[in-house]
Every structure is written in C-alpha cells, then in structure tokens.
Amino acid sequence: MSYNQHFEHLLKRHQLKRTEARLRVLSLLVNKKTATSQPDLESVIGDVDRVTLYRILSAFEEKGIIHKVFDLNGTANYAICADDCDEHHHHDEHLHFNCSNCKNVYCLDELDMPPIVLPAGFKLEKLSFSAVGLCPKCLNK
Numbered sequence: 001m002s003y004n005q006h007f008e009h010l011l012k013r014h015q016l017k018r019t020e021a022r023l024r025v026l027s028l029l030v031n032k033k034t035a036t037s038q039p040d041l042e043s044v045i046g047d048v049d050r051v052t053l054y055r056i057l058s059a060f061e062e063k064g065i066i067h068k069v070f071d072l073n074g075t076a077n078y079a080i081c082a083d084d085c086d087e088h089h090h091h092d093e094h095l096h097f098n099c100s101n102c103k104n105v106y107c108l109d110e111l112d113m114p115p116i117v118l119p120a121g122f123k124l125e126k127l128s129f130s131a132v133g134l135c136p137k138c139l140n141k
Contacts, residue, residue: 002126016062021048025056026065026080035069035077035096035105063087069096071105072132081106096130101138 007026011018024045029036041053048056057078058065064085066078095108118124 035079037075037077072098077105093127098132099135
C-alpha cells in the first residue's frame with residue numbers, strides 16, 4: 001500500500017473528507033523524525049493558509065491521527081499517533097524528548113513507560129512524559 005493510499009484509508013477510517021491539503025499535512029508529519037509546530041508546517045506547506053492548517057491539525061488531533069506535545073518554549077508541536085489511536089483514546093503515553101540545543105521534540109515510542117496507578121477517586125484523562133537533554137545529533141557535535 002502506498003503512502004497516499006494509506007493516508008486516504010486513514011482519513012476514511014476517521015470520517016474525514018479526502019483533501020489535497022490534508023494529504024500533504026499527513027505526508028509532512030509522517031516524514032518528519034521530530035514533532036513539528038504549526039509555524040514550521042506553514043513554512044514548508046506553501047499554499048495552505050494558516051486557518052486551514054489550524055483546522056486540519058485540530059481535526060487530526062480530535063480524531064486521534066496526531067497528538068500534541070509542547071516544546072521547551074511552550075509551543076505546540078504535532079506528531080503522528082499510533083495506528084490504534086482514535087478520537088476516544090490516544091495511545092501517546094511515550095517519552096517526549098526535548099533537545100535543549102536544537103529545540104527538536106522527539107517521540108520515543110520504543111521506551112516502555114511504567115504503568116500509572118492512581119489513588120482511588122482519581123480518573124486519568126491524559127498523560128504526558130517529557131525529558132530534556134541533548135539529542136544524538138547535538139551530542140555528537
């Protein structure tokens with residue numbers, strides 16, 4: 001299955017209309033090794049205006065296609081979710097690594113995170129793990 005077919009299937013599964021702008025945003029996010037901010041996407045996407053891009057990102061987040069993570073400056077960055085995410089449950093309980101030098105945010109899905117057991121009376125709605133340090137690229141400079 002090609003990327004375009006996969007993206008079209010993803011949009012259909014989440015009841016989102018197929019548009020060229022949505023396909024382009026998905027392509028950009030999938031091909032990035034780091035989470036990406038809306039301003040960064042705006043700089044490379046070209047002819048998609050800011051409001052349309054904001055709506056696409058909001059719809060993708062609401063449907064569980066992407067998740068939002070904040071960088072060290074408090075800027076929202078977006079990364080593709082796991083295939084089993086949906087609008088009712090995101091599975092983005094992985095470490096978000098913020099590089100203090102290049103400011104990139106990495107989703108480290110391969111790390112096992114400890115289970116969180118809350119005291120009685122608490123209900124978990126969202127969980128975020130973040131770490132700050134140097135990424136391999138910056139560490140090797």
